[in-house]
Amino acid sequence: MIKKFLFVLVCIVTSTQAQTPFQNNQSSYSEFTYRQGTNLRTASGNPGPDYWQNGADYKLEVELDEVNNTISGTVEITYHNNSPEKLSFVWLHLEQNRYKEDSRGALTTPIQGYRFDGDLDGGYNISNVVAKTGKSTNNEYLITDTRMQVFFDEPISANGGKATISMNFSYKIPGKGLDRMGRLDVEKGTIYSMAQWYPRVAVFDDVLGWNTEPYLGAGEFYLGYGDFDFKITVPYDHIVVASGALQNEKEVLPSELQKRMRQAEKSDQTVHIIQPDEVGNTQITRPKQNGKLTWHFIMENTRDIAFASSKAFIWDAARINLPEGKKAIAQSAYPLESNGDNAWERSTEYTKASIEYYSEKWFPYPYPAAVNVASNVGGMEYPGISFCGYERKGNSLWGVTDHEFGHMWFPMIVGSNEKKHVWMDEGFNTFINYYSTQAFNNGEYNSRLNRNGIVAYNKNPNREPITTHPDITQSRNLGMTAYYKPAYGLLMLREYILGHERFDNAFKSYINAWAYKHPQPNDFFNHMENVSGEDLNWFWKHWFYSNDNIDLAVEAVNPVGNDYLLTFINNGFPMPLKFEVTYEDGQKERKELPVEVWQRSNRWIYLLKTDKKLKEVVIDPDQITADIEDSNNTFIVE
Structure with missing residues (x-):
């Protein structure tokens, strides 16, 4: 019997090998990029002992003019050079210049338009530029499209040197801002969604030096970390929500709204700070009845900040429960048009659930607040704040809210380069969204x-x-x-x-x-x-x-005595092989073969030892892999 079994096995294997020429698949398994470690980035995938990164702290004071739809103000940047080389200049991003008619982004927008197009009557007005290193002062700078190069008389010292850059700036706020910012007119006023709203320092890193790619539209952002102290002056009847923590609540909110905020900070249920029937009633919602108010926020160790301002906001909030007993607050700001019918009245519930899930599953949320703003922007994220479409509701609103707040982990906490490696930002986030959606509300x-x-x-x-x-x-x-x-x-x-x-x-x-x-x-x-x-x-x-695909197949099932020889083929790139066998009595068994079975050939023969009669073999029975040909994944034994 043993001799007969070996004879049949040799015949099948010999026949198979005759049909398949010798193939060494080493190229599929070998190293494909230069992944050796250095003192900056180790081979184990960690920051090395000499890893460094530069950063910048910002002080901003701006005023929003709702009559002319403009922003004007000042910025003071303290730049920290932790690199091992002196820097004689610093590059800044001026994304508002994308809204000029002759910008690179405008000139490379298809004539039929697409998602990332916008107004073309904006752009920065820059003045009073002062760059200081030590006792040296310089006013020289160069603006090229959405980039600004600021020069120093005395280079910034390596390994911890500092410099300051200050300037005045103003621009017209675009109505349509590449689906990332803009203005939305509603019954009770205009909602201003303000992002990329100040000159931002480009990243100088150990990979490319200065990362100065122009802002065209589809590519997002790559930014360093720092502390932000910013003041926003708006008309007295506006509410401002922003990245970070509000510093002067008693100056901008009447006592009743302060009381409601304290209730929200202790509540797992949504609490209205401004109720729907109070929108526009400044006697209840505002501490004064004319003039302007300045809102003061601070945000620490962040790569960016954004804000929204309007007199049309319903405003609600709830407590976020974080690991180790820590707390934050979820907030939503939206107009009357977005309220009701399973829509934005659930936004804070969604925001809270999203932040709590990711904090428990992956890494604790680090910011004091998470604010969702109903906007003309379909969905866009910034640290601590997101802009989402004001007409969304139900599954659509959950999906965009959860996605934008998932971005607080990628790329806000893990600061990858969105402009070059967008999959490390959007892809990682879409992955964690899959599990948070499964978990939300059963x-x-x-x-x-x-x-x-x-x-x-x-x-x-x-x-x-x-x-x-x-x-x-x-x-x-x-x-x-x-x-x-x-x-x-x-x-x-x-x-x-x-x-x-x-x-x-x-x-x-x-x-x-x-x-x-x-x-x-x-x-x-x-x-x-x-x-x-x-x-x-x-x-x-x-x-x-690559564009390579997965295509595993069951080619043949051959009985040998009481056992079976199962022949599998790999028509795509290597993958581990998981399959399920079903016997005539209904019993099922699952088997696994490692990815190494494809190292020397695209065909593999497996000996299934059994004393039962085989009925069916199915590859990937749970259909997890993106195998492009399901028709060859099942073999029915005649």
Whole structure:
């Protein structure tokens, strides 16, 4: 019997090898980028002992003019040079210059328009520029499109040198601001959603030096960290919500609203600070009845700030419960048009749930408040504050709220470069959104991340790799390359390749290691591999850097005595092989083969030892992988 078994086995294997030429698949498994460590970024994916990053602190005082729709004010920047080289100049971003008719972003916008276009009658007016290092003062600067280069007479010293830059600035607030900021006219007034609203220092890092890519539209932002002290003067009847903590509540809120805020800070249920029937009633909602008020905020260790201002706000809030007994506050500001019918009256509930889930699951929320603003912006995030479409409701409002506040982790806490590696921002966030949506209210809403959409995209001949630059990606592909495909890649890592425990250990470790720092793709790859203990070169290479697909198949099932030889084929890139066998008596068994079975050939024969009669073999029975051909994943035994 043993001789007969061996004879049949040899015949099948020999026949298979005759059909398949020798193939060494080492190229699929080998290193594909330069991932060796240095003293700045270690091979284990951590910041090295000599890691450094520069930063800047800001003092801002501005005034919003609702008659002319303008912002004007001053900024003083204290720049910290922790790099090992002297700096004779500093680059700043002037994103408001994108709203000029001759800006690069305007000139590269398709004539038919797309999501990231906007007004073209704006741009900065800059004056009184003063740059100081030590006792040296300089007024020389150069503006190129959305970048500003400020020069110093005396270079900023290396390894801890400081310089200050101050200037006056003003501009017209765009009505349509590339779906990131702008103005929304509603019945009771105008909602101003203010972002990219001040000159912001560009990042100088150990990878590219100065990161000075122009602001075109699709690519977002790459910013350093610092402390912000900012004052916003608005008409007396406006309410201002912003990143950070309000410093002068007694000056800008009457005692009744202060009382309600204290109630909200202790409540797990939403408390109205301004009720719907109080909108426009300044006798109740404002401490004075004419003139202007200045709102003062402070935000620490953040990469940016944003704010919203309007006299049309309903305003509500609730307590956020954080790990180790810490607290923050969730707030929502929205007009009457957004209230009711399962819409923005639930915004604070959504914000609170989102922040609490991510804080418990991945990393504690670090900011004092999380504010959701109903806006003409479909969905955009800034530290501690988000702008979401004012007409959204139900699943749509939950989805955008949860997504924008997920960005507080990527890229606000983990400060990746959104302009170049958008998948490390949007993709990681879309991944964590999948699980928060499952958890919210026992699955009240469905996640937007699904296997069918990924498979359909991966069959599209016009698809592009995840790593395509966001400003270059075809607009029809950006949702997949930036959001859904990288997110689904992480989902496969967690659910299929590594398992929950190993993945979660590695992912949380990555967040902790790079919180308030600037990781690169290789830092992420190295960190995940070192903590999980798994070489994943084959996965990063094919899923993130190519258009290659997954296509595993069951080719044949051959009985040998009481056992069976199962022949599997890999028509795509390597993946671990998980399959389920079903016997005629209804019993099922699950088996797993490691990714290494494909190292020397795209065909693998597995001996299934059993004393039962086999009925069916199914690859990936839970349909987790984005296998592009399901028809060859099942074999019915005749």
